[in-house]
Amino acid sequence: MARASTIGQVSIERVLAGYGGVARRSQLEAHGIRRAAIARAVAEGEVILVRKGVYALALVDPEVLTAARHGGEVACAGALRRHGVWILDDTDTHADADVESAAPSSRPHVWIGPSGRQHAHAACRCRTHHETGERGAGFGFVDVLLAMIQFACCASPEAFFVALESSLHLGLIGFASLRRLRGRLPQRLHELLDLADDRSESGLESPLKLRLRRRGIALASQVQIEGVGRVDFVLGGRIILEVDGRLNHDGASHRHKDLMRDARAAALGYETLRFDYAMIVHDWPTVLAAIEGRLAALGAVVQGASAVAQDR
Ligand SMILES: [Zn+2]
Numbered sequence: 001m002a003r004a005s006t007i008g009q010v011s012i013e014r015v016l017a018g019y020g021g022v023a024r025r026s027q028l029e030a031h032g033i034r035r036a037a038i039a040r041a042v043a044e045g046e047v048i049l050v051r052k053g054v055y056a057l058a059l060v061d062p063e064v065l066t067a068a069r070h071g072g073e074v075a076c077a078g079a080l081r082r083h084g085v086w087i088l089d090d091t092d093t094h095a096d097a098d099v100e101s102a103a104p105s106s107r108p109h110v111w112i113g114p115s116g117r118q119h120a121h122a123a124c125r126c127r128t129h130h131e132t133g134e135r136g137a138g139f140g141f142v143d144v145l146l147a148m149i150q151f152a153c154c155a156s157p158e159a160f161f162v163a164l165e166s167s168l169h170l171g172l173i174g175f176a177s178l179r180r181l182r183g184r185l186p187q188r189l190h191e192l193l194d195l196a197d198d199r200s201e202s203g204l205e206s207p208l209k210l211r212l213r214r215r216g217i218a219l220a221s222q223v224q225i226e227g228v229g230r231v232d233f234v235l236g237g238r239i240i241l242e243v244d245g246r247l248n249h250d251g252a253s254h255r256h257k258d259l260m261r262d263a264r265a266a267a268l269g270y271e272t273l274r275f276d277y278a279m280i281v282h283d284w285p286t287v288l289a290a291i292e293g294r295l296a297a298l299g300a301v302v303q304g305a306s307a308v309a310q311d312r
């Protein structure tokens with residue numbers, strides 16, 4: 001089908017799509033697209049003039065478009081989300097009120113590189129990132145590793161840790177990348193790199209693990225128990241701790257399965273504690289009190305048992 005914006009087999013839309021939706025005129029021209037064809041596509045509304053000499057598909061991701069207007073790529077939390085990384089709703093979990101929120105509703109974070117030029121545009125609320133990194137085509141969103149470095153600056157340590165473990169679990173970064181991160185991140189975050197592994201599935205497991213470690217409570221994660229299956233955590237060798245995801249644990253059949261699991265675990269001498277997203281994110285003191293209470297009781301039982309054994 002011949003279209004106004006088509007020259008031979010090459011359409012502006014296709015070339016722009018190849019650049020992630022945004023490209024410079026010089027890049028379009030390098031693919032044989034003439035200025036007249038660009039002007040026609042803009043007039044027809046298929047292509048947007050982002051700023052002088054920069055064009056975007058009309059249907060491009062709005063945050064990518066904003067970043068391009070600003071002069072760079074979507075950075076930080078926005079880039080991590082586009083890579084599929086689990087980001088905590090950290091409006092709830094920021095320890096510091098003055099740490100800028102990385103929640104979806106907040107301002108776009110844009111990377112322009114160390115020497116890139118920031119462009120003025122209407123309704124600009126962008127936060128500009130300047131880290132060193134490979135600037136590819138110049139638009140779109142940054143790679144996972146650079147986004148993690150940026151997120152470490154903008155988010156709470158806990159939110160960073162959650163994103164880090166999610167990236168590891170998804171295989172977006174490997175353990176070699178952790179070494180590279182160590183070289184780029186401040187010392188205070190190195191303990192988080194040591195603690196991170198690729199086993200946390202739900203994204204809620206990561207904050208739980210971090211908070212318990214900080215209370216001196218060691219835990220084993222993703223433990224396979226014969227006759228029960230794989231459980232999220234085991235504490236003190238006796239307490240099973242399960243984290244129910246936000247959406248996937250509703251319904252009677254799930255409840256029945258959970259009860260059956262708990263019964264089988266109880267038969268083996270385990271006690272199961274279950275927490276959901278709302279409890280971990282909004283009511284941590286309740287969760288911690290439950291865990292510490294059970295651990296204390298377990299300690300008493302263990303001591304009592306050994307005292308009985310010694311009496312014999
Ligand atoms: Zn940022």
Ligand SMILES: [Zn+2]
Pocket residue numbers: 066069070121123124125126
């Ligand atoms: Zn801006």
